[in-house]
Amino acid sequence: MTGLSRRQFLHATAVAAAASGLGFDFLAPQLARAATPSADIPSTLLQTIRQGSVLSGKYRTLTTGPGEPYLPRIDVLRRSPSPARTTARRSLLYLGHLSDLHVIEAQSPGRIEPMIVQAHSAWGSAFHPQDPLSPHATAAMVQAFSDARYSPLTGAPMSAAIVTGDSADMHSHLELRWYIDLMDGLSVDPATGGPEWQGVQAWSEATWAYRPGDPSGGDFGDYGFPRLPDLLAQAIAQPVKSVGLPAPWYAVYGNHDTLLLGTFDISPQLRALAVGARKSYTLDATASTALEGWAAGTSVLAQVLAALGLASGGPGFKDVTANPERYLFEQRDFMAEHFRTEPTPGPVGHGFTAHNLASGETWWQADLSPRIRAFGLDTCNAVAGPDGAVPESQMRWLRAQLEIAQRDQVLALIFSHHNSLTLENRATRPGVDEKLSGAEEFVAMLLEFPVVVGWLNGHTHLNQILAHTTATGGFWEITTASCIDFPQQQQVVEIVDNRDGTLSLFTTVLDHASPAVPGNSGSVADLAARSRELAANDWAETPLMRRGSPLDRNTELLLPAPFDLSVITDAQLEAQHVTERARILAYEKERGL
Amino acid sequence: MKRLLGVCTLAATLALAGCSQVAAVAPVGGNHLTEVRFATIDVLQQKGVALEEVPTCTRASDGAISCAGTTADGAAVTAVSPAADPDGFTVTVGSDTVFTGSVSAVIDQAAGVAP
Numbered sequence: 228m229t230g231l232s233r234r235q236f237l238h239a240t241a242v243a244a245a246a247s248g249l250g251f252d253f254l255a256p257q258l259a260r261a262a263t264p265s266a267d268i269p270s271t272l273l274q275t276i277r278q279g280s281v282l283s284g285k286y287r288t289l290t291t292g293p294g295e296p297y298l299p300r301i302d303v304l305r306r307s308p309s310p311a312r313t314t315a316r317r318s319l320l321y322l323g324h325l326s327d328l329h330v331i332e333a334q335s336p337g338r339i340e341p342m343i344v345q346a347h348s349a350w351g352s353a354f355h356p357q358d359p360l361s362p363h364a365t366a367a368m369v370q371a372f373s374d375a376r377y378s379p380l381t382g383a384p385m386s387a388a389i390v391t392g393d394s395a396d397m398h399s400h401l402e403l404r405w406y407i408d409l410m411d412g413l414s415v416d417p418a419t420g421g422p423e424w425q426g427v428q429a430w431s432e433a434t435w436a437y438r439p440g441d442p443s444g445g446d447f448g449d450y451g452f453p454r455l456p457d458l459l460a461q462a463i464a465q466p467v468k469s470v471g472l473p474a475p476w477y478a479v480y481g482n483h484d485t486l487l488l489g490t491f492d493i494s495p496q497l498r499a500l501a502v503g504a505r506k507s508y509t510l511d512a513t514a515s516t517a518l519e520g521w522a523a524g525t526s527v528l529a530q531v532l533a534a535l536g537l538a539s540g541g542p543g544f545k546d547v548t549a550n551p552e553r554y555l556f557e558q559r560d561f562m563a564e565h566f567r568t569e570p571t572p573g574p575v576g577h578g579f580t581a582h583n584l585a586s587g588e589t590w591w592q593a594d595l596s597p598r599i600r601a602f603g604l605d606t607c608n609a610v611a612g613p614d615g616a617v618p619e620s621q622m623r624w625l626r627a628q629l630e631i632a633q634r635d636q637v638l639a640l641i642f643s644h645h646n647s648l649t650l651e652n653r654a655t656r657p658g659v660d661e662k663l664s665g666a667e668e669f670v671a672m673l674l675e676f677p678v679v680v681g682w683l684n685g686h687t688h689l690n691q692i693l694a695h696t697t698a699t700g701g702f703w704e705i706t707t708a709s710c711i712d713f714p715q716q717q718q719v720v721e722i723v724d725n726r727d728g729t730l731s732l733f734t735t736v737l738d739h740a741s742p743a744v745p746g747n748s749g750s751v752a753d754l755a756a757r758s759r760e761l762a763a764n765d766w767a768e769t770p771l772m773r774r775g776s777p778l779d780r781n782t783e784l785l786l787p788a789p790f791d792l793s794v795i796t797d798a799q800l801e802a803q804h805v806t807e808r809a810r811i812l813a814y815e816k817e818r819g820l
Numbered sequence: 821m822k823r824l825l826g827v828c829t830l831a832a833t834l835a836l837a838g839c840s841q842v843a844a845v846a847p848v849g850g851n852h853l854t855e856v857r858f859a860t861i862d863v864l865q866q867k868g869v870a871l872e873e874v875p876t877c878t879r880a881s882d883g884a885i886s887c888a889g890t891t892a893d894g895a896a897v898t899a900v901s902p903a904a905d906p907d908g909f910t911v912t913v914g915s916d917t918v919f920t921g922s923v924s925a926v927i928d929q930a931a932g933v934a935p
Contacts, residue, residue, distance in 0.1 A: 278928075279932070292932055301872055301892075302871075648854075694874070772854065775858055776857070776858045776865065
């Protein structure tokens with residue numbers, strides 16, 4: 228340790244020992260070791276996953292490729308950085324960034340998979356060939372964050388993680404619980420309908436779907452999707468175990484956490500369908516169910532389906548086992564469910580507080596360290612449409628909070644689901660006149676506050692990094708890919724002080740912890756690997772472009788420091804790292820890592 | 821997300837009724853724009869062009885995409901992809917055309933697809 232005196236170190240260690248439940252004698256020598264980056268932390272710095280050879284038809288396998296180094300970007304700094312920064316830097320915060328997990332309970336009758344028959348590219352998010360493997364891919368992603376609990380750049384411990392929305396795919400309570408439990412390190416049981424798979428991918432009539440037992444006779448079979456007769460049984464054979472995130476995690480709303488399929492309001496008919504014992508496997512049946520009672524309804528989904536001429540109805544249901552836990556949750560439930568959580572890694576509420584529950588406000592702030600404050604926004608439109616905007620109430624609140632952060636010399640990170648290319652949805656309910664700000668106004672406001680250094684978001688299921696600049700500086704907007712569409716990648720972001728008047732945000736892309744080529748063991752890792760391979764071939768989702776360019780993946784994003792960072796003393800930073808390392812040591816001990 | 825791209829036309833039709841709720845059922849913007857940006861950067865990276873401002877792109881009303889950035893030594897970088905041929909694009913650095921070809925081919929190649 229260089230920042231803390233011996234007395235300060237012993238005091239900090241004693242506090243950490245009390246907080247973590249670890250013995251002082253165990254903790255002190257561990258914490259006394261200097262933080263050094265390990266060369267073998269799994270990330271795309273070491274290895275990437277690339278598309279490989281043709282397996283059948285157009286279906287391709289995946290393979291491994293070389294790692295990708297950090298590439299510096301100077302769009303905001305606008306000058307060459309000092310080479311000396313590489314030896315002078317110190318880590319201020321090491322953060323996990325997850326988004327668009329889209330945890331899916333694929334056997335649910337509340338899904339509308341057959342809509343892809345109407346237009347596959349339009350409704351592609353209603354059905355993916357890898358849907359049954361969503362909990363496995365999510366658990367493998369959590370494992371990747373566990374593996375990267377120390378920074379591959381500096382060795383700093385992970386301070387926190389943020390989930391920027393679209394956590395539950397189809398507004399199902401089960402999906403919401405699964406997501407929270409997987410983040411927390413609990414197991415989830417995917418056998419929601421009993422020991423046999425019940426759903427379109429097991430039903431021969433659903434030729435439009437990828438049916439791994441016999442893919443022939445439909446588009447997926449024609450494409451060359453493989454025959455995997457054991458896949459669905461493996462998907463529900465055993466509970467999906469998760470190691471849990473290694474740091475306190477926070478959450479914001481995504482459009483899928485707000486509206487059905489992230490786009491439509493939820494009708495009583497769909498609520499009943501979700502907990503019922505009939506599941507549709509045809510377009511007509513899905514449409515007619517959604518349209519039941521349409522004449523009296525104002526549902527946007529109903530209007531869309533009507534315009535598509537899908538009100539004819541007809542047969543197309545099969546019996547399934549009803550499960551009351553599949554109920555479609557209300558908007559407030561998303562917040563409330565975050566209070567049903569494990570004490571570690573915490574925090575209870577995951578950003579949401581009792582004030583949120585009482586007031587209905589869906590945005591929050593939290594200090595991730597003494598000098599770094601996070602602002603979690605709700606940019607979702609609760610009326611209709613997948614894209615979002617920033618309501619005036621949040622604009623006013625955020626401006627006031629950023630003025631405080633600017634005054635107090637606190638770095639600010641903004642978290643939201645939508646990104647600057649998707650903040651333009653100004654749909655409002657009749658009679659509601661709160662102003663909704665789009666990207667231009669929102670970015671302009673953030674640029675007024677130099678303490679804003681980063682805006683982390685998701686929504687478009689791709690890796691993308693954009694610079695927003697002023698004459699003298701600016702901030703970085705970092706969009707991560709999803710856990711459902713290829714490449715099924717998330718990221719870690721580290722803020723480092725270069726001790727030369729500049730900051731760097733390092734972004735490191737993580738693949739989930741699974742092999743490039745799936746085996747047939749039925750393990751979580753093999754099923755996650757299969758999920759990624761299927762996603763890479765899901766042509767309707769334009770999978771390959773979602774990797775982004777090299778300048779959207781492993782990067783060093785430079786910017787001017789907004790204030791003299793020496794106000795963050797080495798001793799303060801060491802004390803912060805002692806606390807965080809103790810927390811991770813407790814995590815490792817509890818899990819036998 | 822996700823997108824409901826094919827609902828675009830439908831939404832536009834319904835929007836004629838003046839319903840802001842239905843008008844919002846529009847696609848998540850940016851696929852063509854984003855693909856052109858990614859492909860442009862891929863090309864510049866492959867050619868070893870160091871950048872100060874990584875290209876950012878805009879879409880014209882007719883759907884054409886234009887991107888602009890600067891190299892580390894101050895030269896302008898542009899890329900254009902016409903609405904009539906969204907898979908085609910041209911990248912220039914200063915006055916030199918450094919690439920003309922297919923957006924999807926560049927993206928496929930970058931992802932490791934064998935020719």
